[in-house]
Amino acid sequence: DTGVSQDPRHKITKRGQNVTFRCDPISEHNRLYWYRQTLGQGPEFLTYFQNEAQLEKSRLLSDRFSAERPKGSFSTLEIQRTEQGDSAMYLCATTRGDYGYTFGSGTRLTVV
Amino acid sequence: QKEVEQNSGPLSVPEGAIASLNCTYSDRGSQSFFWYRQYSGKSPELIMSIYSNGDKEDGRFTAQLNKASQYVSLLIRDSQPSDSATYLCAVGLTGGGNKLTFGTGTQLKVEL
Numbered sequence: 001d002t003g004v005s006q007d008p009r010h011k012i013t014k015r016g017q018n019v020t021f022r023c024d025p026i027s028e029h030n031r032l033y034w035y036r037q038t039l040g041q042g043p044e045f046l047t048y049f050q051n052e053a054q055l056e057k058s059r060l061l062s063d064r065f066s067a068e069r070p071k072g073s074f075s076t077l078e079i080q081r082t083e084q085g086d087s088a089m090y091l092c093a094t095t096r097g098d099y100g101y102t103f104g105s106g107t108r109l110t111v112v
Numbered sequence: 113q114k115e116v117e118q119n120s121g122p123l124s125v126p127e128g129a130i131a132s133l134n135c136t137y138s139d140r141g142s143q144s145f146f147w148y149r150q151y152s153g154k155s156p157e158l159i160m161s162i163y164s165n166g167d168k169e170d171g172r173f174t175a176q177l178n179k180a181s182q183y184v185s186l187l188i189r190d191s192q193p194s195d196s197a198t199y200l201c202a203v204g205l206t207g208g209g210n211k212l213t214f215g216t217g218t219q220l221k222v223e224l
Contacts, residue, residue, distance in 0.1 A: 002155070002157075031210065033211070035214075040120075040216065041216055042116075042200050042202075042215050042216050042217055043156065043200075043212075043214045044214075045211050045212070045213070048211060056211065089155075091155055091156075095210060099161065099210075100146045100148075100158040100161045101146075101156075101212065102158070103155040103156050103157070104155060105154070105155050106155045
């Protein structure tokens, strides 16, 4: 247990369905990041929050993706109208500042 | 040119030997450098951070940074079978919200 909690651990969904993932950060970490990792690749940045403000979104993040962090606590990542190319491990990471991340266990998404 | 490059491996070393993992990066504005270890099916785990030129040692691990050459490396002394994993190099820009760019990782195999 890293202190960063992600739910669910695994999600299998049919193409076209919507899915939502949740991340609960370490309480004193004000920065929260979402990354996506596919097999054989390093994590790719999707978006990040400082407290409740979403400060940057990757060009990888299509209009089907949306993320929120209400009240600067937990965060959710929603994917609408899932496609097979969305199959990946979705990683949440948090940090207090300019330090290395603490990653959660990830949510593995399989779109069938 | 990829922003962060690593040899994908696998790098095989005998137990007890020194494993040397290398990483180059393209952005001269990079200020923070990290090494993560990732076991198969698990999320990345931070093992070393380095911010200044030179060497930084922590137990069996030594990180080396040369900003002029845009090169960062990780040495693992007395390699153990439990060190077998993929090692991810990550690079960040100060002021970029500590958004990290990851390499694709080097797979290390420590053989008995």
